[in-house]
Amino acid sequence: MARLVIMGGGVSGHTAATFAKKWLGKDHEVVVVTPNANWNWIPSNIWVGVGQMTKEEVVFPLAPVYKKAGIDFKQALAVSIHPDGKADSDTPYITIKYTEEGKAGETEEVTYDYLINATGPKLNFDATPGLGNGEGQMGSHTVSVCTADHAVHANEELHKIFDKAKAGEKQKILVGTGHGMCTCQGAAFEYIFNIEHEAKAAGVRDMIDIKWISNESFMGDFGMGGLHMKVGGFVVSSKLFAESLFAERNVPWLIGAHVSKVEEGKAHYELLDGTTGVEEFDFAMLIPPFSGVGLKAIAKDGSDVTSDMFLPNGFMKVDAKYDAGAYENWKASDWPRTYQNPDHDNIFAAGIAFAPPHLISKPASSVNGTPINPTPPRTGMPSGIIGKAVAHSICDLIQNGKSAKLHDASMAEMGAACVASAGKGLTTGTAAAMTVYPVVPDYETYPGTGRDTNYTFGEVGLAGHWIKHILHHLFVYKAKLKPGWTLIPE
Amino acid sequence: MEHEKNFQKNDQFELTMIPGGFAKKMRTCLIFQAFRFAVINLKMLVVVSKSH
Numbered sequence: 366m367a368r369l370v371i372m373g374g375g376v377s378g379h380t381a382a383t384f385a386k387k388w389l390g391k392d393h394e395v396v397v398v399t400p401n402a403n404w405n406w407i408p409s410n411i412w413v414g415v416g417q418m419t420k421e422e423v424v425f426p427l428a429p430v431y432k433k434a435g436i437d438f439k440q441a442l443a444v445s446i447h448p449d450g451k452a453d454s455d456t457p458y459i460t461i462k463y464t465e466e467g468k469a470g471e472t473e474e475v476t477y478d479y480l481i482n483a484t485g486p487k488l489n490f491d492a493t494p495g496l497g498n499g500e501g502q503m504g505s506h507t508v509s510v511c512t513a514d515h516a517v518h519a520n521e522e523l524h525k526i527f528d529k530a531k532a533g534e535k536q537k538i539l540v541g542t543g544h545g546m547c548t549c550q551g552a553a554f555e556y557i558f559n560i561e562h563e564a565k566a567a568g569v570r571d572m573i574d575i576k577w578i579s580n581e582s583f584m585g586d587f588g589m590g591g592l593h594m595k596v597g598g599f600v601v602s603s604k605l606f607a608e609s610l611f612a613e614r615n616v617p618w619l620i621g622a623h624v625s626k627v628e629e630g631k632a633h634y635e636l637l638d639g640t641t642g643v644e645e646f647d648f649a650m651l652i653p654p655f656s657g658v659g660l661k662a663i664a665k666d667g668s669d670v671t672s673d674m675f676l677p678n679g680f681m682k683v684d685a686k687y688d689a690g691a692y693e694n695w696k697a698s699d700w701p702r703t704y705q706n707p708d709h710d711n712i713f714a715a716g717i718a719f720a721p722p723h724l725i726s727k728p729a730s731s732v733n734g735t736p737i738n739p740t741p742p743r744t745g746m747p748s749g750i751i752g753k754a755v756a757h758s759i760c761d762l763i764q765n766g767k768s769a770k771l772h773d774a775s776m777a778e779m780g781a782a783c784v785a786s787a788g789k790g791l792t793t794g795t796a797a798a799m800t801v802y803p804v805v806p807d808y809e810t811y812p813g814t815g816r817d818t819n820y821t822f823g824e825v826g827l828a829g830h831w832i833k834h835i836l837h838h839l840f841v842y843k844a845k846l847k848p849g850w851t852l853i854p855e
Numbered sequence: 856m857e858h859e860k861n862f863q864k865n866d867q868f869e870l871t872m873i874p875g876g877f878a879k880k881m882r883t884c885l886i887f888q889a890f891r892f893a894v895i896n897l898k899m900l901v902v903v904s905k906s907h
Contacts, residue, residue: 605872612861612868613879750906779906782899795882798895800902820902826882828892832899854903 367393367763369756370459370477372443372660374399374427376407376745377716377752378483379844380855385756386436387851393763396437396475400464402426404844405513408745408784409837411555413516414650415523415563417789420513423837430845439475440465443484443658446674447474448709449665457711479759482681482714483752486655488512489544495627496543496653506627507543507649510556519650523560526648530569536647539632541578543651545623545737548588550579551744553652554607555786561614562788577611577618578634578644578651580737582729584608584618588739590726592801593814594822600814606823610787610797619644621729623737624651639732655717655740657681673708680720682706683713689722697777697807699723704755705771711762713755716748725805745840746781747804749855750774777805780820784833787825796829 369389371382374397386395403424412418431438441461450456458476463469488511490497490504498504508519526536540557542550557577564570585591585607592603611618621637632644632651657679664670675681683706686699699722706712714720721741729738743751754774761769780802787795800822806815814821843853858876862869874882881887 608867608871609873612871613858613873615861615864617865617867746903746906780902781906782902792885793883798899800899802902802905820898820905822898824891824895826891827885827888828895831888831892832895854907 367478368396368476369393369479369481369759369763370396370398370475371481371483372398372459373481373483373485373716373718374401374404375483375485375716375748377485377718377748378481379404380749380752381481381483381715381756382431382436383434383846384753384851385760386434388756388760389763391435394437395435396439396477397427397431398439398441398443398459398461398475399427400440400442402428402440402465403513404430406837406841406844407511408833410510410513410516411552411559411786412789413513414508414510414519414556415559415789416520417559417563420517424513425841425845434846439463439473441473443660444472445661445663446480446712447663447665448674448712451665452667455665478711479762480712481752481755481759482660482712482718483716484658484660485717487658487679488653489656490653492654492656493544493624493627493651496624496651503653504627506629507651509653510552510650511652522648523563526573527564527567527569529647530564530572531567533572536573537645538573538575539578539644539646539649539651540575541622541651542580542739543624543627543632544654545580545635545735546740547580547652547654548740548742549652549655550581550587550739551742551783551785553577553579553650554587556650557616558610558614558787559789561616562790562794575616576644577616578622578624578632579618579620580622581620581739582637582727582737584611584620586726586739588726588742589801589804590806590815592799592816592821592823593818595818600818603823606825610825621737623731623735627651635731635733635735635737637729637731637737657718674706676720678720681712681714681718683719685720685722687720687722692728695723697775697803697805697809700775700777700805702773702775703758703771704751704774705758710767713759715752715755717743719751741805744781744783746783746855747776747779750779753855775805777803777807779803784829784836786830786833789830789834792827794830795825795827796833797823797825798829798832799823
């Protein structure tokens with residue numbers, strides 16, 4: 366009997382675990398180690414953040430789902446990986462610390478035959494002084510929509526702003542990225558337009574100035590270097606449509622910005638040209654930069670080999686080309702295909718936890734040397750596809766032996782369907798529905814745009830909103846392993 | 856024209872494009888959006904199937 370241990374119960378880890386258990390059946394063990402008791406459909410957190418959904422609509426407890434599936438669930442934080450065992454044993458294991466009520470703080474060693482690192486990102490608020498509280502958590506000057514609890518708090522603060530606006534006090538709202546190396550511009554985009562939509566509905570839009578701040582060098586970059594789509598016989602950059610939406614909704618923008626410090630009511634920033642400034646705000650949602658969660662890797666002799674297994678940003682090395690060099694040398698083939706760790710063939714990383722070879726967007730730094738460029742997004746669809754492919758590879762290795770062929774899921778050979786909400790409402794909502802193929806541009810296969818413009822498109826409308834709302838229900842249904850769940854694609 | 860007022864608000868807005876009244880209306884026109892719902896879903900299904 367083999368044991369597959371999956372660290373992380375988010376989109377990628379949960380997908381991997383549930384498919385692995387389905388394919389392995391009772392013959393082998395699947396263990397999930399994740400610190401949260403609940404699964405969270407993160408794309409809907411922005412709606413919690415404006416009060417259009419409750420926390421209960423975007424989370425559900427994992428324990429009953431895993432029990433039904435026959436997956437061993439340990440509500441715990443993974444702390445370290447021991448890929449070669451320890452002095453008195455060659456069996457690889459991880460160490461975990463329980464977060465489950467009643468066992469909080471207890472530690473345990475969990476052996477494995479195969480390991481998936483699907484731990485997602487650490488929300489690195491402290492990377493920007495004042496954005497964090499100095500202890501690894503969000504600070505008090507801004508809000509966040511990265512977790513369901515953060516989003517609940519964000520909505521409470523937002524409605525205080527609306528109340529002040531209704532009382533005749535002009536308010537300033539700032540939304541965007543809180544560091545020069547952030548990703549997740551899409552979530553901030555959704556939040557800013559949902560705020561704008563709700564402010565209109567509340568009759569206070571004229572009393573609120575809303576502004577965007579981000580590390581993108583052009584509007585519509587979204588961490589993917591933007592995209593090109595066919596519209597009206599032209600092939601058009603996403604820059605044009607992104608700027609259009611902001612102009613239409615009266616939301617000015619400040620881009621190429623690294624937020625260097627946050628204080629009460631103030632965000633200090635540096636621009637690509639080296640100039641600095643301060644944006645004042647009454648309410649701000651600034652996405653934090655991501656890093657790996659801080660797993661350690663320990664050799665058999667007890668020495669710390671974390672830097673062998675992880676990049677300095679904390680993400681795990683996989684089969685990517687990490688020495689690709691300058692932007693001019695980047696190729697689609699730099700990106701990983703199997704997500705297998707190069708030194709340990711029984712360890713894989715999926716979703717946000719794997720280390721990308723480099724950015725997707727063109728790198729940029731200020732004249733002072735400050736990196737100001739979006740880092741690569743790993744949205745729901747690629748994360749789910751990668752999790753499933755990794756699970757498939759491991760199941761084949763377990764069932765067919767070490768010579769089994771691994772499954773590919775390169776982001777340079779897969780597309781993504783994304784829906785970015787611009788306001789919720791059954792007949793009044795809109796969203797930008799987009800597909801991009803492939804996610805990582807491949808300029809050798811698709812010279813010019815890097816993407817197949819026959820399968821890359823975007824449009825704003827009510828249909829997009831209906832799609833996002835339906836996908837919310839579909840993916841929660843799928844994650845709960847309800848009948849027919851495997852029919853819903855990642 | 857109401858939708859054209861924003862062009863004057865700042866330099867950024869002046870140099871981009873803003874949808875006119877008809878384009879904006881079509882965004883929430885139920886019949887048109889029902890048609891677009893079908894088209895977008897088909898396009899997404901094609902991309903999803905190419906990716907799996």
